[in-house]
Amino acid sequence: MLVLGITIVLYVMAAQKGYWSGDGPIQDGFTYNPTFTANKYEALCYVIPIIAFGFLGVETFAATAFEARSSRSLRFPSQTIAYFTLGLYFLCLLGQCLNVSWLSDHLPLIYGGIGDSITDTKDLMNPRSSSLTVIALWDWGQKGLAGFLNGAMIFSVMSASNTSLYVASRTLYGLALDVPTTSRAGRMLHSFSVVVPQTGVPARALIFSAMAFFWLPFVNLKQGYAVQYVSLHFPTLHTTLQANTNSFQLIEIVQISSSVSCLIVWAALSCAYLRYYLWLKKCKDHLQEEYAQFVRSTKTYKPFTLLAFAQPLPALTSLAGCLVVFAFCSATWWNSPVTFSKVAIGYAAPIILLAFFIIFKLINRRLWVRTGTDFTKLSQTLDRLKWYKPDEVSPREEQMEATRVLSPPLAASSTVLGSHGNLESPKFAQVTTSGYGQA
Template identity: 30%
Template sequence: MPTNLEGGLRRSPHATPLKRELGRWQIFMITISTIIGIGFITRGGEILAFGGPATVLLSFAFVGLVAVAVMEGISEMVVTWPISNPMVEFVRRFVDRDFAVVVCVAYWYTWAITFAALISTAGGIVKYWNDSRVAETLVYVLCPLLVFFINFNTVRASGLQPPNHRSMLISFQLFGYIELFGGVLKLLILFMIFVIMLCLKSGVSWADPPCHNYITDGFKDTPEVGSSRGILVLIGINLAVYPFLGVESVTMTAFEAKDTRELKPPAKNISFIVLFVYMVSIISMLLNVQSDDRYLMVYYKQWNQTGDNTFCSSTTSAAAASSPTPALNFLLRPRAENAVNNATRLMPVIATDNFHVAHLGGAVNACLLYSAFSAANSALFVASRTLYGLGSSIQRDEPSRVLRFLATFGRVDGNGVPARAIIGSMFFAWVPFVSLGDADTSTGTDNMQDILQSVGTTSCILVWASQALAFLRYHWWLRRHHTELKGQYRKFDRWVAESGGGGRGLSWLEFAQPWLAWFALVASLVILFVFASAGLWSENERAREELVVKTLDQYLGPGLLLVMFVGLKIVKRRWWVRLGDWDELRETLNDLNELVMPSSAPTEEVRHNGSLGQHSGSDGGEMFELRANGEATRT
């Protein structure tokens, strides 16, 4: 029985499967490239400007814990079932079929918007060297084109032969190896920045010595943003969500992993690694950048950042600091020889320039530009795989023209690449061009980044909440029938493992479930419905100037998704998934098992028979082989 958009029992037999060739390091680096871009630097600087270093650290630590809690549940389920679009499928099986459609659209929407946000950020980074509209326009044109060709990764240009099995394999693996290299390079860049920040703080001979320990400044009051420090912290927490978007993107590679042995390490460890990298990197930057620095991004243009760092080391800097002549203020913050002075900077660049290190600021800025490009590449990958999953879940003979159109996104080309889904996921690539219409090129780009990042944040928080809810219902259903979990279903019995003093090794904090999932669900909903609105609470006139824009940024996406959900409920007239008796649970578990396609099965065979068998790797369960006639047998 084929599935449809609202959730049937199986994938459409017409869906074209992706190739399963990703190893653990490719999966890990694709995920790293997706998560770790420059979002934590841009958001960290923005929070620092209005809340001080203490607000930055508190915000990132809290959101990091929420991300860990969300990933603990996701890791357990995705390692058990490495299927296509797992987050959507889990909601479909354990929560609600209509809600699953909403989650799929929300996740695609999140990453399609994030792709545009990263392009906009890249345009802002280039302004360090050239703040002309021409330079910014070139970034908005060339960056999407380069990312598209990397994601498309066809090998036809290198030969005249028609696509065959080997060319499909090479084509598919190309993206994985590009991301493997890119992820390693990105981690090296972060390590380099970390070392530079420590060197600047320690007072090396090639830089001006520091004269203040900025990280000890604690909290900061900015009434133009929030009337109290508590409100500023809530706004900071909401902003800190954006850098953690993608911690769940390991699920998008699950269906393309060689087996669960390759998938388990990235799924289990990614949230902890990202939290550690963020906290260490941010602390090193906060050592060298003060919250009043005038080159930090200003939250919705709500105040004028006019502060200047003070240097104690040189006669020139001291003279400039005491001089009433405004022109001499530029001596306080020497720039790279070709830098402009009216655009915002990223924290590492601010630090290197303020310490008067010739050319280093430009080099760091170039590395961060690469990070933005790499993150945009990965964002398009996740968005296209989500759209592919949506399209492949629809029958191509649906009576609705809209559904038949959506089904086309489930096709792949001769090289195994979901080309239509990639093109469809670039839908918002035009949005950064809107910032070119702003009279002030600097604030126009900053505002566009704020808007796009906020839109993507609220939608992804909704996805996080859906995953926590799916795990809670899955856990409760298993617990209700745990005495029936015997034989081939014994691997689902977590209570036997816990009573024996061990675990199943699917996540690090299995013992804390379901309390971790409850924390993830409640925290996600509080961030979405409470913290996201904190920027609207202040009675300060400047803080309320952008009230309408903020409201649309935070709630337009969730509002449209709510309308979609209500519309589906009215049309379909069905309730939530019933967590019924053992037979219903067993059928659900079997259906999910059947969606796990063995990596050894030839693509052509799967296309013809549509039979899906489990490849369980080392995680228990049964191994399935696919016979030539399409019949699956246990071994």
């Protein structure tokens, strides 16, 4: 609703200024700044990651599916969210281009100034906002409305952070669920998978997720606090970062590198689907009777996406797009010296995640799920997929499940519930015993 309201305000503003038919900022077309890039093609590569980051969050339905009452309730949102977001963002972008010139002195620096070695944050003119709508309203003389809108966006961000906290805590829960408890470190990590019996919420994972970056906004209360702290406690590290990093850049590094990590999630989802698709194709001759619903050419197959008929082309396109955006994160140093900050915003998160990935693989002593022609393993996987969807269970089976502790078909361990303390939460037990992280 906020984005829709902003779009309407921008269009009204453009109409009153006569920018719809007159010589407005949008008439300049696609122009690049030679300070940043050498040509318009490099400029396009520069902004593609920024555009992609605007769609972060559309994958959160995958996390909520495990706790949904019915998978059918997620069908319509999962089918429309991407298209709705694209249409709304395009309309808002058009309104911003109608009102704000690319030569405006109020425009924020790209990546907080990390990608610009000439301009500094102190040279920006008020309002120092990253919102083009606030800048447009300020230039229009509606400073009170600009302040109100700025407050509304802060409130919206705080509200959206609850969703991010939910996803982060469930992700940590899934990662910790399979950690062996044979050592002290393993037991400590595994404790993040314990849930509160009354609510089914992984409390420790929730608290840790909330506190992990709780300190970050306070870095910006006074410029230089972060650098002073590093200088006092880590003088060697301070010498390395002093020339390139300040408190503003520290926030920007964490923000952008976290956004890049979401690209890894998108790529992982696409890659997982491709493996699942190829596995079904290898065993298609065995997909009969109760497993016929997984055959895409039959009437019993019920797709959850509008482009399911074109698979695996959308999945391949998604995976390739993630790799392209990931590569374009290096555009900040194509025509300027390479610095620690420029590398960190694009590739700090992937390096850290790769390290954690290798560590967890070594601890679990497990590489990956083999997708061969053995239908026995595939049938076990498909049974679990049906078990995760309550609407796929018959009324008789659902009644039987309600009278006992829930556990997925062919679960690896029968003592999981007892060791995790999830007996009191049957609904969330579907998540806790299913191997959230594996899914």
